Amino acid sequence: MSSLEAQVAAYLAHRMPEAVGIVVDELGRIYGGSSQETFRFHATWKEGEISIDRRLILRRDATAGLVVAERDLEYNVYRALAGQGLPIPGVYFLELDAKWLDRPFFIMDMCPGKPGSPFVLTDPYDGHGTAIGEQYWSILGMLAAIDYKAVGLESLRNGAAPSGYWALELDRWEAILDENEALIEPAVRGAMRWLRRNPPPEPAKASIVHGDYRSGNFLFTEDGNISAILDWEMCHIGDPLEDVAWGLDPFWPITRHYPLDEGLARWEAASGIALDRAALDWWLLFTAVKACVIWTTAASGFASGKNREMTMALSGIRAGHFHRDLILKMMRTRGAMG
Amino acid sequence: MTDKGMSPKSLSPENLSPGNLSIDNALHGLEEFLRDRIAPAIEDPYVSPMARLSAMVLRICANSVDDAAELRVEENAAIRAILGEAVPLLPASIAGQCHDAATSRDPGLKISILDAENHRLRVLLVTAQAVLEDGIGPAAKALDQRIWQLLETVETKRAPRD
Numbered sequence: 001m002s003s004l005e006a007q008v009a010a011y012l013a014h015r016m017p018e019a020v021g022i023v024v025d026e027l028g029r030i031y032g033g034s035s036q037e038t039f040r041f042h043a044t045w046k047e048g049e050i051s052i053d054r055r056l057i058l059r060r061d062a063t064a065g066l067v068v069a070e071r072d073l074e075y076n077v078y079r080a081l082a083g084q085g086l087p088i089p090g091v092y093f094l095e096l097d098a099k100w101l102d103r104p105f106f107i108m109d110m111c112p113g114k115p116g117s118p119f120v121l122t123d124p125y126d127g128h129g130t131a132i133g134e135q136y137w138s139i140l141g142m143l144a145a146i147d148y149k150a151v152g153l154e155s156l157r158n159g160a161a162p163s164g165y166w167a168l169e170l171d172r173w174e175a176i177l178d179e180n181e182a183l184i185e186p187a188v189r190g191a192m193r194w195l196r197r198n199p200p201p202e203p204a205k206a207s208i209v210h211g212d213y214r215s216g217n218f219l220f221t222e223d224g225n226i227s228a229i230l231d232w233e234m235c236h237i238g239d240p241l242e243d244v245a246w247g248l249d250p251f252w253p254i255t256r257h258y259p260l261d262e263g264l265a266r267w268e269a270a271s272g273i274a275l276d277r278a279a280l281d282w283w284l285l286f287t288a289v290k291a292c293v294i295w296t297t298a299a300s301g302f303a304s305g306k307n308r309e310m311t312m313a314l315s316g317i318r319a320g321h322f323h324r325d326l327i328l329k330m331m332r333t334r335g336a337m338g
Numbered sequence: 339m340t341d342k343g344m345s346p347k348s349l350s351p352e353n354l355s356p357g358n359l360s361i362d363n364a365l366h367g368l369e370e371f372l373r374d375r376i377a378p379a380i381e382d383p384y385v386s387p388m389a390r391l392s393a394m395v396l397r398i399c400a401n402s403v404d405d406a407a408e409l410r411v412e413e414n415a416a417i418r419a420i421l422g423e424a425v426p427l428l429p430a431s432i433a434g435q436c437h438d439a440a441t442s443r444d445p446g447l448k449i450s451i452l453d454a455e456n457h458r459l460r461v462l463l464v465t466a467q468a469v470l471e472d473g474i475g476p477a478a479k480a481l482d483q484r485i486w487q488l489l490e491t492v493e494t495k496r497a498p499r500d
Contacts, residue, residue, distance in 0.1 A: 029384040183453060184460045186467065187489045193468060310391035317398055318498050325497070328490050337490070338483035 002027060004101075008041060008058065011100045015093050019045040019052070036233065037062050040110055057089065060105035063306050071096060073156070075106040077232045080151045085142060087111075087228050111228035113219035118252035124215070125257060128224030133258020134266060135226045136218075140247070141270025144207040144240035153208060157236035163202050165238035170195055170286065173293045180293075180300040188292045191285060191327045194334065200282035203239035204273050211235050213243045215252045240271060245283035249291065251322055288326045295320035365400035369393045394500070401499035410452035413492055414444055417459040420481070420488055424466045427478050432465055
């Protein structure tokens with residue numbers, strides 16, 4: 001066993017005192033994702049006469065990620081949403097004590113399937129784009145339909161707010177930008193002012209917002225079924241149109257695989273919410289602004305030396321430009337350039 | 339060294355020897371070595387794509403070296419010009435700062451110095467534009483629109499070159 005495999009085995013022994021002969025192997029880091037470090041591993045042990053053989057995932061805090069995530073948030077969301085009909089992994093152990101693996105982490109099931117990268121020119125869904133698109137919108141609608149209080153998620157960010165979710169989220173991202181921006185970007189600041197001057201209507205229903213629901217953040221199987229929605233680090237309570245708009249962003253558009261109108265109709269049917277197109281337009285600009293802030297944190301994390309992952313540098317340079325350019329195009333359609 | 343050797347023509351980029359090992363030339367060489375020799379030799383499924391991404395970042399950096407100072411000098415000049423136009427439309431509380439900035443010069447040609455000056459000017463531009471947006475009248479509106487147009491130009495010039 002490698003050093004990390006031995007550390008994981010020791011931790012499992014600590015959490016499962018009834019387990020005998022724990023062996024951890026095939027541990028390897030999974031490429032992709034910059035908010036947390038993700039490792040796959042294989043574990044075997046015996047409980048009495050029963051042999052257990054599991055493929056598991058370890059999610060560990062990054063030294064500096066794309067966003068500032070609450071450490072136990074993703075674990076708590078997975079636990080709360082278990083049994084709600086959403087494809088999500090089962091979770092087992094949350095560990096906040098850094099003595100085990102240097103940083104907090106949790107362990108969950110490794111779900112079948114693979115992600116479809118939105119950043120490749122070939123078909124990321126192996127010919128299953130239509131089926132994936134249908135499920136994509138239905139699952140997102142199901143999430144919006146869940147009563148967040150009933151599943152115990154009122155402790156999420158904004159969970160106690162009666163209204164004004166758009167302003168709470170805009171305030172949050174502006175504060176993160178203030179903290180991380182080395183070179184001020186007037187286009188992003190101008191878009192933020194436009195969003196404040198032209199607020200959207202209150203949502204028909206406050207919902208659980210995944211926060212990063214898009215192509216690339218779910219797994220699908222060979223037969224074209226979405227097997228797991230992942231990456232819930234930015235989950236909060238808010239306007240469900242935030243997630244709808246995020247998935248439509250041209251950096252990772254689900255509309256590449258499934259027509260917009262049919263997708264929105266599926267979302268409406270699953271959520272029971274009538275979609276306001278004008279409000280969606282506000283959230284599309286918000287999406288570009290939020291993305292710019294995330295890329296700014298990536299650039300800041302890399303420049304400071306806290307996180308030298310190359311995805312951080314590339315996000316800061318290339319994705320940052322993409323979304324500033326998108327903001328400018330959106331502001332032009334809003335008449336900002338005359 | 340003769341006067342002939344220092345003539346402007348002989349200093350133009352097209353007269354540089356193709357054998358000049360400039361910073362961008364060296365970075366391109368590193369990028370190619372990383373992409374074509376090192377990355378394919380790495381078996382680790384996590385480190386290998388990271389090596390390829392590193393090569394991409396190197397290429398973007400290499401392509402931004404040669405005109406880095408020129409781009410910043412021109413951008414700073416453009417922001418100063420528009421801040422100067424904004425002065426008559428701004429309240430006295432910020433008009434003075436914008437006037438001073440409009441008549442200022444870049445304090446040096448190091449990229450770090452130009453970036454610091456660029457940030458200072460951009461902060462003033464953000465402040466001025468926010469005031470103009472709240473202003474009444476065609477002059478304020480027209481200048482606000484020109485600021486947005488300038489931001490488009492800036493973003494286009496700063497686009498990463500792959």
